[in-house]
Amino acid sequence: MKKFLIRLNYKKWFNVLRDGIARNNPIVVTVLGICSSLAVANMVENAIAMGIGVTLVTMLSSAFIALIRNLIPSQVRMVTYMVVISTFTIVFEMFLKALAPEVAERLGAYVGLIITNCIVMGRAEAFAVKNPVRYSTIDAFASGMGYTFVLIMMSLIRELLSNGSILNISLLGADWINWTIFAIAPGGFFVISLFIWGLRVWLKYYEE
Amino acid sequence: MNKAYQKMLVFVLIMGTTAGGLLVGADLLTRSQIEQNQINLKQRTILQSHDYDLSTVTDLATYYEDKIEVIQSLAEYKDQAIFIYRDRESEDVTIAFDKRFGAGVWGPIVGYLTLESDLVTIKSVAIISQKETPGLGAKVTTAVFLNSLVGKLMEPRLVIDKVQADNIDDLNYVTSIVGATRTSVAFQNLLNSTYAFHQPLLEVL
């Protein structure tokens, strides 16, 4: 078993996976992708939906861009990423609206947020355009998972304090007065700064 | 033009047309199903707004025909027809609010406002689609909030406001959603402008 774990450390796919979640965690280390997430990560179910959405979209777009990476002229890189990402997402949304309208309605607000999420473009630019398909997909999965992890941690605190519940199951009893500030914008900022602080101390990654 | 520019132009053209083609193609494929879904949803929502139990209904379209009278007004607004849905038995009316009358914070809020036969008291409010902030503004769709609108008056105007609603007992005041002031105000303005527009048309009925 030990030999297996040691050998795992030398596998490229494992390194890509581990780096994406820890060493290069999009939110904590490179602080990417916050744009759309701060407003949304106020309840755990929203964080899960957003995290899964970002992970799936990043995986698909990274895989596709890695596939065509040798054909993209360098001046139009950014435009290409945006067109690929938005076309995928919009087509997906259309089929969802036709086949599962209730799900589409619940996810409607997230679609625009996922398209403009910096992580999707960031992974495409930093990794997918220079690496083969399988590593790009793993990297995208890892970034998405790192992002989802931080989002869920944040929303746990925010939902607990501003609603007295987790996943809509009331935990703090009926006498709890909601700390609404944690549900709105300033609260999101305060909670994310605490997480960045905590994780950076843990990972010993400091910014001078 | 040198080779690099040519290659770039060709690439952009191919990419643009493929993406555009995919989008238009997907739109064509799914449009009729989406429209049918929307019609079903509309009929279900209006019937439920008038307190009809749909659990035993098999043919939605015929049931809808039976119970609801659809009146198309002679007036139009922003190039779209205006419909008023009146219950044949109780004379309660339903009017639709959508992006012609106002917007939510991040996108249009579409739904139906049902008034009792006195044309002033709210019987129910149903929201079909919205794009508000999940967990905050999106609470506008929760039963808790929508039920708080039942029995309120649209005259002189509906007010959705936390501070005032806590201190005033008048029946046109509703408590706003905590932490979602912008959506509450936007929704209030949407309902008021929809009502104001439809009021002369309803009087004539």
Next chain:
Amino acid sequence: MVSISVLIEIFIASLLPFNIALASILGMCPLIAISTNVTNAKGMGLAVVLVTTLTAAINWPIYEFLKWSGTDTLDLLVFMITIAASVQFLELAMQKFLPALYNAFGIYLPLITVNCIVLAVSLFFVNYDYGFLETVVFALGSSLGWAFAIVLLSGIREKLSVIADLPRGLKGKAIAFVLLGILALAFIGFAGIARVDPIQ
């Protein structure tokens, strides 16, 4: 025709109570990254104001055309393409005709393509159903509001890095978020002074 008072109200509303950075929490990525010193922040803010207002003015007639031809679903895609193209074109034009200005803030231009607020302003004018003048005023107000936020933040961060003894983990981005939170709280105080969708 739209009255001046409506335009002024939209301008003030998009600048203060509906500040696109501090109330709608958009454009965070470059806000955090470039607010380390005031000079950079001013350059970035200026560039964002220019690009946002220009692209909003271009996107409005394009959206009218899309509505007329019935292809609304393509709006997101088309907006993004015009934004990327405008930024590219602006960069080339500045390099050629205004080299002094290009040296001042030209390096920020490619970064603006990914700034969420440029696209967000276009999506907002679609949502609120603005006319042309209202769109321009709204874009100007929103981008000035964003520039306001980044300059404020960078001023505080610059001062803080000199006089404060921060814990190592808080230095850099973490403290920037705390400061943003306090600024956002302060801007909530502007609530109610103006509306983005004034009754006409």
